[in-house]
Amino acid sequence: MLIPIRLKRRPCAAWIACLSVCMATGAMAQTDNLTEADRIALLDQLEKIQKQSDDRVSGLYRRAIQDYRAAIRSDDATMDLYLKCYEKVHFEDEKRKSQEFRDWKRKNKQRLSSSSMRMALRHQLSWLLLSIEAARREGDVSELGDRAIQHLDQIFQHAETLKEHRAVLGQNALSSVFAQAYKLNIKVKDWPKSALDIAQIYDKVVMPPLRQPDRISRLRTAWKQRIMHEGMVFEKWTEAKGTTIGKKDALRSPQMEKFLSITRPQLQWEMEVDCFEAGDERASALRMLKHLETNLTHKDAPQWIKDFQAMIQPEVDSESVSDGEQVASE
Structure with a gap:
């Protein structure tokens, strides 16, 4: 909000209107510098414009939130709102004919009538609502962690149903048609773009x-929840290509095998380092030692050993080092 400079005497409304006309017609081109009265008048106008802008944005947000909350009550309501938003963004705003939108709906009837598609859109809309709340908290999203995890849990509870709509689930909710139709210009630092x-x-x-x-x-x-969720992406949404009946490789996809052999041990190591640095030094150190013994052939094991040595190396007192160097020199 721009705060105008306040003087004891403010210009009258007629003078402000006259100034606006003069500036628009170029009548003020004869001087390069603004007078103090000019500045007061301009700031006064800017304050009014700012208020109008704030009121408009606030109104758009209120309407968007109301419509979004009403839509996520059911998959069908979500689809109804999606179609309205899609028509506005891709047809009305682009000045395309309503017949073209009807043709598009007819061509995509099977996909749009799919219960799994509707469920995926509902998850996307739900994440958009959480993103708006994160934006309103001005970056303090520490209290939204549990709700973000709930989103993940709900998605993976219906993983098989949602499998073919991963693109929808992974789309940036702030650039979805739901957001575009309401012209939501929201940016939240370090906020995840989607529930995936x-x-x-x-x-x-x-x-x-x-x-x-x-x-x-x-x-x-x-x-542990993070490792579980990252593993479920491969477990639920990748295809096994094994050919040996009765063997483990027949039940796991190559991506899942890679996760189990490479990614999961990496995440487990990062977990222990994180807990060590957060204050759980003794228990985490013992777990890291056990982890190294179990994963000696992992490609990152040599680096883990170096990092572990640096973490548990006794701290050297700088004064003792100086005294030692002095004694040695004598």
Whole structure:
């Protein structure tokens, strides 16, 4: 909000209107500098414009939130709103004929009538609502961690149903047609773009407030949930290509095998390092030692050993070092 300079005497409304006309017609081109009266008048107008803009944006947000909340009550209501938003963004705003929209709906009838598509859109809309709430908190999203995890849980509870609509689930909710239709210009620093942005959900929202000595157990639980959710992406949404009946490779996809052999051990190591740095040094150190013994052939094991050595290396007193160097020199 621009705050105008306040003087004892303010220009009258007629003078302000006259100034606006003069500026528009170029009558003021004869001088390069603004007078104090000019500045007061301009700031007064800017204040009014700012208020109009704030009122308009606030009104748009209120309407959007009301419509979104009404739509997420059911999959059908979500689809109804989606169609209205899609028509506005891709047809009305582009000055295309209503017949073209009807043709588009007819061509995509099967997909649009799919219950799984409607469910995916409902998840997307739900994440958009949470994103709006994060924006209104001005970056303090520490209290939204549990709700973000609930979104993930709900998605994976219906993983088979939602499998073919991963693109919808992974789309940036702030650039979806739901947001575009209401002209929501929202940016939230470090906020996950969708409910499938698992790493960001945990790294930026869930874990930061848990990195405290008295919250170590919750931090470790959050890490285990993250590892579980990242594994479910491959378990639920990748195809097994094994050919040996009765063997494990017949039940797991190559992506899942890679997760189990490479990614999961990496995440488990990061979990122990995180807990160690948050204050759980002894227990985490013992777990890291056990992890190294179990994963000696992992490609990152040599680096883990170096990092572990640096972490547990006794701290050297700088004064003692100086005294030692002095004695040695004598």
